[in-house]
Amino acid sequence: MKTQQLQHFQTDGETWQKRAAKGKLPAVIDPGDLKGRKNLYIDTLQKMAVQKALGKEKRKFILDFGCGSGRFSDLLAERCEFLMGMEITHQMLLLAKDESQCSNTGFALFDGMNFPLKEGKVDTVISVNVLQYITKDSELNKVLSQVQKSLKPGGKFIDIEQVTRNKKRWQRDLKTYLRFFEQNDLRKVADYPIRKGHFLFLYPIYFGLIPKKWFKTMARLEMFLRKILWQSFWDYQDHFFEMEKI
Numbered sequence: 001m002k003t004q005q006l007q008h009f010q011t012d013g014e015t016w017q018k019r020a021a022k023g024k025l026p027a028v029i030d031p032g033d034l035k036g037r038k039n040l041y042i043d044t045l046q047k048m049a050v051q052k053a054l055g056k057e058k059r060k061f062i063l064d065f066g067c068g069s070g071r072f073s074d075l076l077a078e079r080c081e082f083l084m085g086m087e088i089t090h091q092m093l094l095l096a097k098d099e100s101q102c103s104n105t106g107f108a109l110f111d112g113m114n115f116p117l118k119e120g121k122v123d124t125v126i127s128v129n130v131l132q133y134i135t136k137d138s139e140l141n142k143v144l145s146q147v148q149k150s151l152k153p154g155g156k157f158i159d160i161e162q163v164t165r166n167k168k169r170w171q172r173d174l175k176t177y178l179r180f181f182e183q184n185d186l187r188k189v190a191d192y193p194i195r196k197g198h199f200l201f202l203y204p205i206y207f208g209l210i211p212k213k214w215f216k217t218m219a220r221l222e223m224f225l226r227k228i229l230w231q232s233f234w235d236y237q238d239h240f241f242e243m244e245k246i
Contacts, residue, residue, distance in 0.1 A: 020069065020091035024099055027092065028068040028129070038206045042195065042238075045219035046128055046160055047075055049194045049240050053158050054079050059123040063150060066130030067107070070096025076126060077102035088112040113139065115146045122150045128160045129238075132171055137180075144184040148245055157186055157243040160194070164236040171236050186243035193226045195238035 019027045025039035026032075033039045050072065059080040064072055067085030069092055077083045083105045087093045093107050100107075110116050125147050134140045147157055164171040178188060199222055204210050210218065226237075 016068075016089040017091045020089060020095050024069045024071055024095065027095065028071060033206070035206075035208065037208055037212070038202060040212065041202070041205045041215050041218065043071060044215045045195055045222065046238065047072065048216065048219055049160065049223065050126065050128070050158060051075065053156075053190075053240070053242055054124070061122050061124075063117070063122045063125045065125050065127040065147065067096055068092050070099045070107075072126060072128065073100045073105055074102055077105045080104070080123070082106070084108060084117075086110050086115070113142055113146070115150050117150050119149045120152050122155055123152060124156045124158060125151060126158050129162065131159065131177070132161045140180055141183065144180055144186065148184045148186055151245040153245060155245045156189070157181075157241070157245070159241040159243070160238055161241070162197070162236045163193075163239040165233045166235070169236060174239060177239075177241065181241070181243050185246040187246050189242040189244050191239065191241045193237040194223050194240045196222070196226070196232065197236040197238075 014031060016027075019031050021027075022031050025036060025043055029039040029042050057079075060082070062076050062080040062083050064070075064076055064083060064085040067073065067087050070085060073083065073085055073096060077100075081104060083102070085093075085096055085105065085107045087096065087107065088110060090109060093109055097107055108116055127147075131140060131143070134143060151157065161177060162171045163174045163177065165173055174191070178191065181188065201210065201218055201222070205215070205218065
């Protein structure tokens, strides 16, 4: 994957600065989804997966690492005393602040590599489709080291990334992510696929053939079928990781 500007957290399409102007969901999911139905479905599914992992327990401090447009902010803020969203793109951060409805939320602009936090203060770090854009292994290791240091002992790292078995695609494979987590003293609690990149029903969703009121039902169906559908050697999958600081 080619990078633009910074050597980390960049796409090979439009820059994050330009994508921020497209709105909350297209900025961070698919900027080409003009009707927004595909983005809404993916957003719904990913939030359901995160909600399930968080449970009903209220945390003291959650870090939304790579918060982007802030699409997870309100959901996370309801589950903690204080939420901090960290982001490298100024325009994204402005969008996140505008979208936030909760008073217990703060946002910080950072360089992508060094966390502006004291060590061992965070109960849970949440990250969705962020690590996949770090193309250099050395930089990924540094970021995961920062994640680990920010967490309290026993703190959780909840992460969703695109993974693949296809060596011609740009995404990393599952074993690579698990190896990096282990190298940075993050023990696996759970990992499983939650979404197939080209799920059969994604196309009728995109074209408006499935009503939005059914999106949660479709998301539950896809996550239920994940053990069958994720075994693809050419496609990619959204993979869910729950890790714990050793």
